[in-house]
Amino acid sequence: xxxxxxxxxxxxxxxxxxxxxxxxxxxxxxxxxxxxxxxxxxxxxxxxxxxxxxxxxxxxxxxxxxxxxxxxxxxxxxxxxxxxxxxxxxxxxxxxxxxxxxxxxxxxxxxxxxxxxxxxxxxxxxxxxxxxxxxxxxxxxxxxxxxxxxxxxxxxxxxxxxxxxxxxxxxxxxxxxxxxxxxxxxxxxxxxxxxxxxxxxxxxxxxxxxxxxxxxxxxxxxxx
Numbered sequence: 386x387x388x389x390x391x392x393x394x395x396x397x398x399x400x401x402x403x404x405x406x407x408x409x410x411x412x413x414x415x416x417x418x419x420x421x422x423x424x425x426x427x428x429x430x431x432x433x434x435x436x437x438x439x440x441x442x443x444x445x446x447x448x449x450x451x452x453x454x455x456x457x458x459x460x461x462x463x464x465x466x467x468x469x470x471x472x473x474x475x476x477x478x479x480x481x482x483x484x485x486x487x488x489x490x491x492x493x494x495x496x497x498x499x500x501x502x503x504x505x506x507x508x509x510x511x512x513x514x515x516x517x518x519x520x521x522x523x524x525x526x527x528x529x530x531x532x533x534x535x536x537x538x539x540x541x542x543x544x545x546x547x548x549x550x551x552x553x554x555x556x557x558x559x560x561x562x563x564x565x566x567x568x569x570x571x572x573x574x575x576x577x578x579x580x581x582x583x584x585x586x587x588x589x590x591x592x593x594x595x596x597x598x599x600x601x602x603x604x605x606x607x608x609x
Contacts, residue, residue: 405542405543407464407533407535407543413464418457418458422457425456425457426450426452427449429448430449461495461533462532462533463530463532464533469529470522470526470529475517476516476517477516481513481517482513483512484511484594484597484601485513486509486601487508487523487524488508489506489508490509491506492504492505492507492540492561492563493528494533494535494563495533496534496535496565496567499571501565501566501570501571503537504563504564505563505564505579505580506561506562506563507541507544507560507561508561508598509544509548510558510559510589510601511554511556511557511558512554512556512587512594513552514554514556517552518548518551518552526544526547526548530544537561537563537580538582540582541584544559545584549586554587556589557586558583558585558586560583560598560599561581561582561583562580562581563580564578564580568580
């Protein structure tokens with residue numbers, strides 16, 4: 386029992402993550418979105434009241450409802466498989482067999498350890514094996530997996546896995562550079578540091594291919 390308690394304390398302290406799957410209970414979708422919002426509204430109200438806030442004030446009385454709606458319909462909507470992106474692919478009629486890179490995709494997510502924002506950019510690349518995917522679909526994949534309590538490592542892997550399945554190729558890569566407000570606004574309060582994670586599949590494990598991808602990321606493609 387003592388060893389189990391020490392292990393749980395270690396997980397809590399070090400934020401260890403053991404899976405690339407978002408940890409969901411089997412009954413995660415028994416409740417409707419409306420039922421979830423009703424329960425969350427009561428819980429948020431209880432938290433605010435515990436903190437000593439007066440929820441009869443005009444500025445605060447709608448806060449529990451707003452937070453509940455934000456959690457279910459926005460910030461954590463990526464938990465619901467009904468919102469998963471439909472990834473249609475097309476024949477690569479142009480016979481383009483070089484690397485395709487979609488860079489600077491905005492990432493808005495939420496750290497699952499403190500429920501504070503993760504904000505940054507994702508860079509994705511793939512090499513077609515005969516099929517291609519619409520450019521905006523890559524942005525949507527990032528957004529879908531970002532809209533849930535996350536750790537950046539898992540998010541990076543989930544994006545690559547999803548595109549590998551859709552494109553039927555292992556030749557997919559993703560790099561994410563993001564700021565974590567749990568670091569920037571609390572604890573050490575280091576506002577300058579960011580976290581970089583990467584997942585390289587297939588040909589991207591080759592040093593030369595990986596270097597080419599990273600070189601594309603560093604190209605100055607900003608338009609004034």
